[in-house]
Amino acid sequence: WTILGIETSCDETAAAVVRGTPPGPGEILANVVFSQLEEHRPYGGVVPEIAARAHVELLDEIVAKALSEAGLKLSEIDAVAATAGPGLIGGVMVGLVTAKALALAAGKPLIALNHLEGHGFSARLSNGAPFPLLLLLVSGGHCQLLGVEGPGKFRLYGTTIDDAAGEAFDKTAKLLGLPYPGGPRIEAMARQGNPARYPLPRPMKGRPGADFSFSGLKTAVRLLAEAEKVDTADLCASFQAAVIDILTDRVRAAMAMFRADFPHEAAPGLVVAGGVAANGAIREALSGLAGAEGFSLTVPPVKLCTDNAAMIAWAGVERAALGAFDPLDAPARARWPLYPDEVS
Ligand code: ATP
Ligand code: MG
Ligand code: FE
Numbered sequence: 001w002t003i004l005g006i007e008t009s010c011d012e013t014a015a016a017v018v019r020g021t022p023p024g025p026g027e028i029l030a031n032v033v034f035s036q037l038e039e040h041r042p043y044g045g046v047v048p049e050i051a052a053r054a055h056v057e058l059l060d061e062i063v064a065k066a067l068s069e070a071g072l073k074l075s076e077i078d079a080v081a082a083t084a085g086p087g088l089i090g091g092v093m094v095g096l097v098t099a100k101a102l103a104l105a106a107g108k109p110l111i112a113l114n115h116l117e118g119h120g121f122s123a124r125l126s127n128g129a130p131f132p133l134l135l136l137l138v139s140g141g142h143c144q145l146l147g148v149e150g151p152g153k154f155r156l157y158g159t160t161i162d163d164a165a166g167e168a169f170d171k172t173a174k175l176l177g178l179p180y181p182g183g184p185r186i187e188a189m190a191r192q193g194n195p196a197r198y199p200l201p202r203p204m205k206g207r208p209g210a211d212f213s214f215s216g217l218k219t220a221v222r223l224l225a226e227a228e229k230v231d232t233a234d235l236c237a238s239f240q241a242a243v244i245d246i247l248t249d250r251v252r253a254a255m256a257m258f259r260a261d262f263p264h265e266a267a268p269g270l271v272v273a274g275g276v277a278a279n280g281a282i283r284e285a286l287s288g289l290a291g292a293e294g295f296s297l298t299v300p301p302v303k304l305c306t307d308n309a310a311m312i313a314w315a316g317v318e319r320a321a322l323g324a325f326d327p328l329d330a331p332a333r334a335r336w337p338l339y340p341d342e343v344s
Helices: 037-043 048-070 089-106 115-120 122-127 165-175 182-190 215-227 232-261 280-293 310-320
Strands: 002-007 012-019 027-035 079-085 110-114 133-138 143-150 153-159 269-273 296-298
Touching: 002 048, 002 089, 002 115, 002 310, 012 048, 012 310, 027 048, 037 048, 048 089, 079 089, 079 115, 079 310, 089 110, 110 115, 110 310, 115 122, 115 133, 115 269, 115 310, 122 269, 122 296, 122 310, 133 232, 143 232, 153 232, 165 182, 165 215, 165 232, 182 232, 182 280, 215 232, 232 280, 269 280, 280 296
Parallel strands: 002 079, 079 110, 133 269, 269 296
Antiparallel strands: 002 012, 012 027, 133 143, 143 153
16 A cells, blocks of 8 residues: 555644555655754644644645655545544644545545544554554643554553643643643653652552553743752653653553463553653663563654654555545544544
8 A cells, every 4th residue: 555644733744655464564765855844943842723724834745745755646646545533623634624625636536534543553654553553642632541553543551641741741842841842842851850869759550550641740830940040851761761761550450361362462562652752761760671671672763753644654554445535524523542442
């Protein structure tokens, strides 16, 4: 399958062409990502209306660039895949409507994808990670532990009861006066800091189940920064250490649930995906945990962890291989749960 993918759910305008068959790995023929960072930076976060307008202005050009880098004409691709949600609705509509127009014009099928399915399958694109797999999805809007058996086949082990992991990084960075987006900044500062300097809470650690909570951690950082003159590097290091402690504890709990559900997996797979998976210290900690617990860890390269269209094109490959195409009236959705029992 050769699929054109389009991603516009947040602040990256992205198009990619990917070729392959499940379980992967796939071949990335083009992966064009334009980050609108500079447009949003003055506001300290993504402004939905600015993002939607920028997608309108940029997307045609980005799609043309992806096709030309791949050396393909629209008529040579097999299907057009686009993020149909969840995300900022204006941006999602721009990408999905563009994909519909291209599919209609070229007489190709449409695949309307869940953005999180894109993140979730990125390790199959990069490494051919086999199903079933235990997925830690840590992004700007989500923090979930899922059992994954295929397109649309997700079971929930744990989710955040308040902030997402990336949100915790971004909000903490903001209150420390670091520029947006906070994740990469905190990681860089943490490298020069002492992680044992400030004792911070580990909400939910050791609790039954595998749910997460980060808002208490963020509040603890705020109270500390208000009460005394803090060393930013030490506080970043202490914050990141707390996040790592929470993540590894909750992943360990989910590993037991996954083993109970899939007792026949000799070396079960753990995959980490989403923007926060770009964090080197988190990758390292999870690699240690996986080794100790007999899981084989796959983390996609950083370029495939943060928002991109190659992961959307690949999720399209997975669905195309099952003949799971969508009608041209497929809706754009601001909210779109991955698993059936989430209240939306
Ligand atoms: P979602 O996928 O849930 O809709 P999103 O698409 O905005 O949200 P991603 O693009 O997957 O999220 O990830 C962005 C998030 O990843 C931001 O919160 C950012 O701070 C975080 N992030 C990026 N790099 C790092 C890093 N090195 N360390 C920690 N966090 C990081
Ligand atoms: Mg982004
Ligand atoms: Fe994302």
